[in-house]
Amino acid sequence: MKRFAALMTSAALLATQAGLAQMGAPGERPPMMSAVPGPLAAKYKSDADKILQAAMADDEGYAHLAYLTDHIGKRLSGSPQLNTAVEWGAELMRKAGLQNVQIQPVMVPHWVRGNESATITYKGETGTITKPLHMLGLGMSVGTPKGGITAPVVFVHDFAEFDALSNDQVKGKIVVFNPGWHGYGVGSMYRTGSQGRSAAKGAAAVLVRSATGLAMQTPHTGTLRYDEKQAKIPSAAISVEDALLIERLAKEGPVQVHLEMDAHMEPDVKAGNVIGEIVGSEHPEQVVVLGGHIDSWDVGQGAQDDGSGIMATFEAVSLIHKLGLKPKRTIRIVFWVNEENGGAGGRAYRQWIGDKIGDQVAAIEMDGGAEKPLGIGYGGFGRARRPAPPSPGAAAAAPAPSGFDESSLSAEEKQSFVYMRDIVCLLGSIGTDTVSPGGGGSDIGPIVADGVPALSPHTVGDHYFDWHHTEADTLDKVDPDSFKRNTAMLSVVAYVLADMDGRLAGRKGVARE
Known part of the structure; x- marks a missing residue:
């Protein structure tokens, strides 16, 4: 679906x-x-x-x-x-x-996933943490350059937090969205709508918490929607646990992610x-x-x-x-x-x-x-x-009442x-x-x-x-x-x-x- x-x-x-x-x-x-x-x-x-x-x-x-x-x-x-x-x-x-x-x-x-992987690195006063992330590239995503992307992480919960950031705070970085679990409608809104607004501020890539309430290190794929007015940047979903880990570490100090994705389109x-x-x-x-x-x-x-x-x-x-x-x-x-x-x-x-x-x-x-x-x-x-997904600068609308x-x-x-x-x-x-x-x-x-x-x-x-x-x-x-x-x-x-x-x-x- x-x-x-x-x-x-x-x-x-x-x-x-x-x-x-x-x-x-x-x-x-x-x-x-x-x-x-x-x-x-x-x-x-x-x-x-x-x-x-x-x-x-x-x-x-x-x-x-x-x-x-x-x-x-x-x-x-x-x-x-x-x-x-x-x-x-x-x-x-x-x-x-x-x-x-x-x-x-x-x-x-005909979208082809290809090989893909992501690794997080944190260097702080208590030592270094390096571990692979549980990830799945989002459908229709572009891939990374050969050799991948290594960039600092910008962690945000929602579009409001992201929109409050300046372009300089985002440019060249990997944006991680973790809106929590408020139903599939909200989760999929971030999956489909985070690429364009991130690219508009110069982000190198996007990682989104999987649209699920179940935390079992299981990433969920799904399609995305690029804004044709913006550059297409690599985008992937990560597991609930990994999104929460990044959130915790980002509060302590700089977090870096290395992302490799061979994703590409072939003829219909x-x-x-x-x-x-x-x-x-x-x-x-x-x-x-x-x-x-x-x-x-x-x-x-x-x-x-x-x-x-x-x-x-x-x-x-x-x-x-x-x-x-x-x-x-x-x-x-x-x-x-x-x-x-x-x-x-x-x-x-x-x-x-x-x-x-x-x-x-x-x-x-x-x-x-x-x-x-x-x-x-x-x-x-x-x-x-x-x-x-709301346009950049606009508040995200809540799902309509039932x-x-x-x-x-x-x-x-x-x-x-x-x-x-x-x-x-x-x-x-x-x-x-x-x-x-x-x-x-x-x-x-x-x-x-x-x-x-x-x-x-x-x-x-x-x-x-x-x-x-x-x-x-x-x-x-x-x-x-x-x-x-x-x-x-x-x-x-x-x-x-x-x-x-x-x-x-x-x-x-x-x-x-």
């Missing part, structure tokens, strides 16, 4: 599931609305029970995830492994009997979105689309982020087909490409839809891990996406919540019978900005940010039972949305990178 593309205006407020759990202060949860039975629960009970029973007994989805993670592995955009996964995904859809299976060509960036590579369908029986032109992103970072196995998402959504669609259920509208599964460091797949899908955007009935993205699901998130009505004002909804939006609370009545047996205001994801951001209703699973979110973007994002982190519950919930929701007479309401916004 890169949390890089599809930042929304307040009109859209498109939070991802993971964002719902942790975009604000750690531990915050969006409000959960309980199920309220209505005509949809009565009409679809029999079909839903069949889906739930089949999903909870199904082992194929998890087996597919195991193959993807163990045998194909990490799938960075531009890598041979990604294109192997794309071809495998298309064949998987064909074998499942889905219709109109295709690979939509998409050109993706052809990859693709993987698409398959169950064609609607009455309104085939109308589409409920669901999926996740097939690419991952080049560390770990991309198991939670986002192998679990594409395999749970695929199995959700596959089960509907296996059970012989024929919804009135088309159900489309998409494995989007290049979510982590570019968003090319989501943009290409929007271009492919063209002027048929009004036929996109709903978009469901699973990109927050397959932890225990609590229910489904719907629409742009809860917490805002994480704030964009309050939900039902009275501000339109009549169509209120009716949509009635529909959703009715639908989740079908999910009581698996414990996912709630609706939360807020749902979406980066890949569906471009179509959701044009008014397509957005949904995403709402999970407990206990450990997702401990694992994602790290070497620890491996299959063993995905609990089979939780995976099945996510699959079951997605399958029932997608099927009912594709077959019911009514439609959900969406909100238009502005997607930007």
